[in-house]
Amino acid sequence: MKNVINIMLVAFALVLNSCGGVPEEKSETVGSENVFSVEEVLEMVAKENDVTRTLYTKAIVGKGKLQGMKFDEDWRKDNVEAGPLPALFLRGVATSIRKSPVPLGLYLGSDFPVNAANKFEGKQADLFKQIKKDQKPQFFYDEEQKLHTAMFADLASADACVTCHNNHPQTTKSDWKLGDVMGATTWQYPKDSLSYKETVEVLSSYAKGTVDIYMEYLDEVAAFKESEKPEIGNKWPEEGNYLPSAEVFLDSVKKLSSYETMKHLVVAK
Numbered sequence: 399m400k401n402v403i404n405i406m407l408v409a410f411a412l413v414l415n416s417c418g419g420v421p422e423e424k425s426e427t428v429g430s431e432n433v434f435s436v437e438e439v440l441e442m443v444a445k446e447n448d449v450t451r452t453l454y455t456k457a458i459v460g461k462g463k464l465q466g467m468k469f470d471e472d473w474r475k476d477n478v479e480a481g482p483l484p485a486l487f488l489r490g491v492a493t494s495i496r497k498s499p500v501p502l503g504l505y506l507g508s509d510f511p512v513n514a515a516n517k518f519e520g521k522q523a524d525l526f527k528q529i530k531k532d533q534k535p536q537f538f539y540d541e542e543q544k545l546h547t548a549m550f551a552d553l554a555s556a557d558a559c560v561t562c563h564n565n566h567p568q569t570t571k572s573d574w575k576l577g578d579v580m581g582a583t584t585w586q587y588p589k590d591s592l593s594y595k596e597t598v599e600v601l602s603s604y605a606k607g608t609v610d611i612y613m614e615y616l617d618e619v620a621a622f623k624e625s626e627k628p629e630i631g632n633k634w635p636e637e638g639n640y641l642p643s644a645e646v647f648l649d650s651v652k653k654l655s656s657y658e659t660m661k662h663l664v665v666a667k
């Protein structure tokens with residue numbers, strides 16, 4: 399699995415190195431100057447997250463449910479044969495990033511959460527009201543935590559989001575509709591600007607987080623009863639009782655998102 403991440407890194411590195419026209423003396427400092435504002439970087443990683451989250455929700459959870467696959471809060475328990483809910487997938491990514499040396503924070507909150515621990519408070523609650531109105535990202539410096547903070551709308555992008563939240567026993571709102579702002583992802587980083595190296599580290603810690611939680615899911619699947627066990631390989635739940643391997647999953651994320659991110663990295667140069 400490490401290879402997949404390395405390939406992504408190499409892909410980024412190649413794009414960065416191949417744009418030519420960089421004078422020799424400058425190329426030595428490339429990678430150490432701060433070239434991106436923290437806002438730009440958090441926007442890039444939030445975009446990767448949107449793509450990953452929608453892909454997981456639609457192609458794995460949405461289509462998987464039609465095949466009889468289950469997704470549950472207690473997916474990690476031995477007696478529960480299920481995969482992680484989208485929010486728990488995201489929390490898995492956040493946990494993996496927290497364990498990495500990259501000082502990037504990720505949190506998913508709402509004003510009407512299923513889980514009370516996910517309710518926005520203070521400044522974030524105020525800004526979330528604005529996000530609900532215009533769906534535009536909000537940036538601020540959190541004086542208390544000394545962290546640059548960015549919030550991005552989390553939209554009900556798939557039927558699965560709406561039906562699951564509306565019908566959840568602990569829901570605090572049961573009339574969510576497709577397209578609603580259901581919450582926001584909050585991202586935090588300690589510095590106001592980043593070098594290429596730090597930017598690539600942020601993006602790859604996100605990608606690694608995705609692979610880590612997806613692999614945990616596949617590990618759980620390995621312990622399912624034979625009759626229920628999806629086949630893991632190139633196929634997706636759309637075609638039957640199948641799950642893509644971590645490589646195949648990450649490859650789709652890359653196809654859907656990295657092009658935009660790379661364009662950003664190249665243009666900035």
Ligand code: HEC
Nearest residue numbers: 455484485507508511512513516553554558559562580581
């Ligand atoms: C199969 C059920 C299910 C699906 C599908 C689902 N969610 Fe959730 N969602 C949950 C549960 C349960 C939680 C609370 C998880 C926790 O933190 O314990 C949650 C948490 C959240 C939160 C954090 C606030 C809260 O409600 O606790 C947001 C925002 C959110 N989901 C939005 C979405 C969006 C947007 C989608 C579709 C892209 C989606 N959810 C799909 C069940 C679901």
